[in-house]
Amino acid sequence: MNTMSTPSTDTRRLFDVHRGEAAPRIAPDRSVPPAATLKKWLRDMMLIREFEVRCMQAYQDKKIGGFCHVYIGQEAVAVGCVAAMKHEDPLVTAYRDHGHALARGMSARACMAEMFGRVDGCAKGKGGSMHMFDKPNNMFGGHGIVGAQTPLGLGLAFATKYEDEVMRGGKNTRVTLCFLGDGALNQGALHEAMNLAGLMNIPVVFVVENNGYSMGTSIHRGTTMAHDLKSKAIGYGIDAAVVEGMDVLETYHGMKAVIDDARARSRPWFIDLRCYRYKGHSMSDPRKYRTRDEEEAWEAGDPIGTLESFMLEKGMITADESKEMLKGVKAEVRDCVAFADASPVPADGELYTDVYMEPWGPYPGSSKPSMMGGGENTPSFRAIERSEDLL
Amino acid sequence: MSALREIEYRDALREAMAEEMRRDKRVFLLGEEVAEYNGAYKVSKGMLEEFGASRIIDTPISESGFAGMAIGAAMQGLRPIVEFMSWSFSLVAADPILNNAPKMLYMSGGQFGCPIVFRGNDGAGGQLGSTHSWCVEGMYSNVPGLKMAIPSTPDDAKGLLKTAIRDDDPVFFLESERMLGMKGHVPEGDEILVPFGKARTRREGTDCTIATWGRPVHFALEAAEALAKDGISCEVIDMRTIRPLDVGSVVRSVKKTSTCVVVDQSWSFGSPGSELASQVHRHCFDDLDNYVHRVHTADVPAPYAFNLEQEYLPNARKICEAVRAATYNA
Ligand SMILES: Cc1ncc(C[n+]2csc(CCOP(=O)(O)OP(=O)(O)O)c2C)c(N)n1
Ligand SMILES: [Mg+2]
Numbered sequence: 001m002n003t004m005s006t007p008s009t010d011t012r013r014l015f016d017v018h019r020g021e022a023a024p025r026i027a028p029d030r031s032v033p034p035a036a037t038l039k040k041w042l043r044d045m046m047l048i049r050e051f052e053v054r055c056m057q058a059y060q061d062k063k064i065g066g067f068c069h070v071y072i073g074q075e076a077v078a079v080g081c082v083a084a085m086k087h088e089d090p091l092v093t094a095y096r097d098h099g100h101a102l103a104r105g106m107s108a109r110a111c112m113a114e115m116f117g118r119v120d121g122c123a124k125g126k127g128g129s130m131h132m133f134d135k136p137n138n139m140f141g142g143h144g145i146v147g148a149q150t151p152l153g154l155g156l157a158f159a160t161k162y163e164d165e166v167m168r169g170g171k172n173t174r175v176t177l178c179f180l181g182d183g184a185l186n187q188g189a190l191h192e193a194m195n196l197a198g199l200m201n202i203p204v205v206f207v208v209e210n211n212g213y214s215m216g217t218s219i220h221r222g223t224t225m226a227h228d229l230k231s232k233a234i235g236y237g238i239d240a241a242v243v244e245g246m247d248v249l250e251t252y253h254g255m256k257a258v259i260d261d262a263r264a265r266s267r268p269w270f271i272d273l274r275c276y277r278y279k280g281h282s283m284s285d286p287r288k289y290r291t292r293d294e295e296e297a298w299e300a301g302d303p304i305g306t307l308e309s310f311m312l313e314k315g316m317i318t319a320d321e322s323k324e325m326l327k328g329v330k331a332e333v334r335d336c337v338a339f340a341d342a343s344p345v346p347a348d349g350e351l352y353t354d355v356y357m358e359p360w361g362p363y364p365g366s367s368k369p370s371m372m373g374g375g376e377n378t379p380s381f382r383a384i385e386r387s388e389d390l391l
Numbered sequence: 392m393s394a395l396r397e398i399e400y401r402d403a404l405r406e407a408m409a410e411e412m413r414r415d416k417r418v419f420l421l422g423e424e425v426a427e428y429n430g431a432y433k434v435s436k437g438m439l440e441e442f443g444a445s446r447i448i449d450t451p452i453s454e455s456g457f458a459g460m461a462i463g464a465a466m467q468g469l470r471p472i473v474e475f476m477s478w479s480f481s482l483v484a485a486d487p488i489l490n491n492a493p494k495m496l497y498m499s500g501g502q503f504g505c506p507i508v509f510r511g512n513d514g515a516g517g518q519l520g521s522t523h524s525w526c527v528e529g530m531y532s533n534v535p536g537l538k539m540a541i542p543s544t545p546d547d548a549k550g551l552l553k554t555a556i557r558d559d560d561p562v563f564f565l566e567s568e569r570m571l572g573m574k575g576h577v578p579e580g581d582e583i584l585v586p587f588g589k590a591r592t593r594r595e596g597t598d599c600t601i602a603t604w605g606r607p608v609h610f611a612l613e614a615a616e617a618l619a620k621d622g623i624s625c626e627v628i629d630m631r632t633i634r635p636l637d638v639g640s641v642v643r644s645v646k647k648t649s650t651c652v653v654v655d656q657s658w659s660f661g662s663p664g665s666e667l668a669s670q671v672h673r674h675c676f677d678d679l680d681n682y683v684h685r686v687h688t689a690d691v692p693a694p695y696a697f698n699l700e701q702e703y704l705p706n707a708r709k710i711c712e713a714v715r716a717a718t719y720n721a
Contacts, residue, residue, distance in 0.1 A: 065518030065697055117518070117696030128520045128695030144522040145483065146452045186451035187483065214452060216428035222451040289428065345698045355691045 026241070026261050028253040035316040039325070041083060041248050042311065045075040045304045046329045048099045051108055054333050055098065055115060055129075059283050063341065064115045067144075068129045071099035073278035076303035077209055078103040080251025081177055084259050090138050090156040092149045093179035095130035096209075096277075097142025100179065104137045108336035118343035125346045126354065146214075147187025150206065153178025154193040157204035161266060172266040175259050176204045183214025185223045185232065197268035198237035205262055205269045206233070207255075209245070211277045216289040233270030245275035246301045249310070396579065401434045401571040403545040404510075407552035408435070408472060410580065412442055415470065418556060421448035421457055422474030422511075431476045432512065432571055454480055458509070459487035465507040466495060470556065475511030478565060479525040492561040493536030508555045510564035513541070514606060514656055515693055517569065518700055524693035528605075529657025531563055532633045532666075538587060539563045539633040543608035545575035547631060550585030558587070567606045588635035592644075596626035599714050600644040602667060603654035604630040607686075607705050611654055614710035623720060633663045641667065642674045649680040650717045654705055659687040684717040686710050 032038075052070040059068050071078070078099040085091065093100045101111050106122060114121025115129050122134055130144040140156055143149040157176035164172050184190055185208065197204050208229060212219050219226045230240035239261075243254035251273070258269045276298040280287050287295075311317040317325075398406070412418045419442075420435060426449040429436040439447045450457040454475065461471035475481045481488060488509060495505045515524040532539050538560050542548040548566065555562035577583065593608060594615050601611045608629045615625035626644050630637060645651045651671050655664030668683040689703045715721045 066516075066520060066695060067523070114695075117699075123695075125696035126521075126694045126699065128518060130520055130523075131695070144520060145480065147483070148522075183452045186453045186456075188453070188455050189483065215431065216424055217449065217451070221427075221449065346694075346696050348698065348702045350696075351689055351691055351694055351699045351702050 026257040028257040030253050032249070032314070033252075035311070037083075038249075038307065038311055038316055041079050041252075042304070042307050042317070042322070043325055043329060044079045044103055045248065045307065046326055047108065047332065048075045048078065048102050049304060050326075050329050050333045051098060051102060051111070051336070054337055055112075056279070056283070058112075058115065058337065064129065065117065066128050066130075067095070067282050068115070069096040069282050070279050071096055071277075073298065073303075074209060074211060074245065074275045075099060076248035076251050076307075077179075077207075077245045077273055077275050080245075080248040081179075081207060081255050083248075083252050084255035085175070085177060088138060089174050089259070090140055090153075090160065090176040091179075092140040092153045092156060092176070093142055094146065094149055094181055094184065095142050095144045096181070097130065097132045101132035101134060101139055101142070104134060104139045106132065106134045106137060106139065108332055109339045110134075112333075112336040112340040113343045116340040116343065117345065118340055119346045119350075120339070120343040124350060124354075126350070147180065147184040147189040150178055150180055150184065150187070150190040150193040151196075153204050153206070154197050154202055157197070157202045157268075158200070161201075161203055172203055172263065174203065175262045177207055177259075178204055179207045179209055181214060182208055182210045182212065182219045182229075183217070183222060184208075185229065191236075194233060194236040194238055194268070194270065201266050202268055203262045203266045205255075205258060205271060206238075207271045207273055209275055210272050211275050213277070213281070213290070215281045215285070218289065229272040230270065238268045238270045240270040240272070242272045242274065245273040246298070246303050247306050248303055249307070395576040397574045398545060398577050399571065400542075400545045400548050400566070400573045400575075401432065403549035403575075403577045404434050404552055404566065405436065405438065406577070406579075407549045407556070409438060409441065411553055411556040412438075412446065415556075417468065417470045418472065419446040419448065419469065420472045420474060421450055421461060423450055423452055423476050425449060425474050430474070432568060434566075434571070435474070454484035455487060458484040459491065461507055462487050462492050462495070462505060465492075465505045465561075466503045470506045470508075472508045472510060472556065475509060477516070477523060477525075477568075478511050478513040478527045479519075479523045481509065481511070481527065482525070488561075488563075489531065489534050489537075493534050496560070497536060504559050505561045506559045508552070508558075508562045508564055510552070510555075510566060512568040512571075513565035514567050514569070515688075515700060515704055518695055518697060519693070520695045521692040526657035526688065527563075528565060528633055529655075529660075529662040532663050533661065537561045537563055537634060539565065540587065540631065541565045541605040541633060542631065543570070543605050543629055545573060546577045546583060547585055547591070547629075549577050550583040551587070551631065553581075553584050554587060557584075565605065570606055585631065587632045588637050589631065590637040590640035591629045591631055592626065592640070593629045594625065594627040596624035596648065598624045598648055599650045599652060599718050600626045600628060600641060600648045601652045601654060601710065601714065602628045602630060602641045602644075602671075604633065604663075605656065607654045607656050607710075610705060610707045611710055613707035614714065617707065617711055618714055621720070623714060623718060625714060630667075636663070636667065636670075638667065638670045638674065641671055645671055645675045646678050649678055650714075651675070651679070651683045652686065652710065652713045652717050653683055654686045654710055654713075656688050656705055658690055659685060660690065662687065681717045681719070684713040686713045 160174035233240040244250035
């Protein structure tokens with residue numbers, strides 16, 4: 001006898017448990033985009049590289065503080081992935097985030113001013129290098145704790161699906177790209193996020209920027225199945241693929257197919273994106289854990305050089321045009337450094353703003369509270385120091 | 392007699408670990424980049440060579456996993472030292488380190504102890520921003536069952552760490568990236584074993600007691616020096632451990648000075664600073680000429696911008712202001 005209650009006619013929940021239907025095999029469309037598109041990609045990659053070179057200089061000059069992780073070598077990843085996304089698709093990443101911010105459309109000025117800790121930075125100088133946020137461009141941050149962004153990426157995708165399907169009663173239209181380093185493969189947060197994504201049909205793409213190292217730990221010393229990362233996702237019922245990350249055309253084609261599929265089926269994907277970081281982990285890493293030979297081998301397949309040669313060969317750009325392009329990029333980056341340098345430091349009172357949307361009661365402003373006794377403009381969330389203020 | 396040997400704070404930490412590992416095979420070190428990279432901050436430099444990969448263990452970025460693993464190993468009788476590259480990263484291991492280690496003895500009715508040391512950099516490191524600048528003493532010292540040491544000088548770094556490793560309870564050992572390069576005289580071998588729960592008077596004075604620990608000890612000494620020029624004599628007490636907390640040393644001092652400033656680099660709300668101030672109020676109720684003044688990190692997330700971070704942290708200027716206010720010299 002069947003004691004289970006009869007299911008109602010509509011058994012399908014929107015965030016239903018994945019039923020394990022086979023993924024259609026994705027077949028990337030490899031047609032070459034028009035020259036104008038490739039020019040934009042080339043310029044974006046040049047911009048990121050030049051930006052990072054100047055960041056390293058500014059760090060030496062002590063204009064930039066804290067930790068600074070540059071993206072040199074990985075430019076094709078951000079540019080190729082962003083090209084495969086729609087503007088309304090959310091993007092979230094880790095702390096090596098300047099490239100994603102620029103590819104997403106943040107102005108070099110706002111990005112550099114943030115690095116300098118100035119008011120014109122994308123976060124008014126409060127976030128710094130590891131925390132690039134840009135709401136108009138759907139850039140939901142760089143995040144400093146390894147793996148922290150992976151459940152957040154899941155949540156962004158949950159929300160876009162919820163908006164589309166529950167609030168608008170339509171079909172899922174957006175996909176979230178959640179970038180992570182190969183080191184983050186070893187954080188529990190990612191595994192919980194992958195299980196949830198697989199379980200609930202969440203359209204999030206976990207893009208592992210597999211540059212082979214987390215700090216001084218090669219991926220083979222840090223994680224199991226390093227030769228086949230896809231296997232990590234398969235157990236969660238998530239479709240997985242390897243995508244080339246040193247050739248922006250390949251990155252674009254692969255990611256386009258993946259993102260289109262995630263969008264159409266509202267399903268997660270896991271991508272092992274092969275790339276290499278040319279520089280050290282941060283500004284103070286002598287890179288003793290790898291050989292110069294290895295570095296040179298990767299540098300020989302440089303993403304900027306690869307695209308440039310391809311375009312020259314196909315007659316999509318001339319050598320002169322490319323030179324002009326680089327000149328323009330250099331000027332833009334020089335300008336952003338000068339802009340950042342001229343931008344004022346945040347007023348001391350900024351320390352106390354943006355803590356709450358609405359502190360206890362109406363927000364009283366942002367002037368610097370005096371040390372011991374408060375003061376007229378003391379924001380109300382500050383501990384009350386004067387007993388009279390309690391009466 | 393040879394001249395007093397001076398070494399860096401980071402070397403003192405290494406000496407403590409190496410000496411304890413030589414005398415006790417149950418002791419081992421694990422954490423990110425501790426072995427082949429010689430430690431992200433070179434604290435464990437050379438230890439892989441001496442002790443081998445079975446006792447100096449590189450881990451992936453899996454704090455929850457390896458901290459929990461070490462706690463299990465401690466329950467079985469080993470004595471792990473867990474290095475967090477920064478205490479900020481221990482937050483992803485909050486359940487094992489707060490919910491397991493300090494409670495194991497109690498919830499097993501005394502059957503299973505947890506002789507383990509968690510150590511790493513604590514406090515703002517210099518523009519590291521909101522997620523990387525934690526002063527975990529504020530939050531973690533709330534938990535019974537754990538001990539907490541915060542050394543402010545190389546000799547204490549060694550002496551307290553050796554004690555921590557020999558201790559049978561979980562010890563949270565809070566170092567500071569900003570002090571790793573600080574030099575000082577450090578005795579060799581077992582000459583130095585600093586007991587927990589004994590504060591150290593860093594400077595004697597008669598007008599105001601400044602009680603603090605960790606890096607702010609140096610700000611307090613700087614403030615005391617400046618105030619002495621204006622005829623205000625401060626006694627600076629370095630608490631050294633937060634659990635146990637040597638309230639007695641502060642009370643004895645306050646009975647002499649009648650005023651007290653507590654300096655704590657964690658947030659003020661529910662902090663070791665608020666605990667100490669409350670105890671001083673209770674035990675020195677009739678001796679105090681003023682309420683206990685406190686200097687803390689501002690009650691906001693850590694900012695990145697240099698000037699905002701300066702404004703955010705305790706410093707000598709803020710301590711001077713607090714002492715002047717407490718002693719009616721404002
Ligand atoms: C939870 C946590 N543990 C440790 C760190 C310190 N840390 C910052 S980056 C990093 C290496 C990460 O490598 P990977 O994920 O491969 O990214 P990549 O640097 O290669 O971009 C480590 C250990 C951290 N930020 N968060
Ligand atoms: Mg990596």
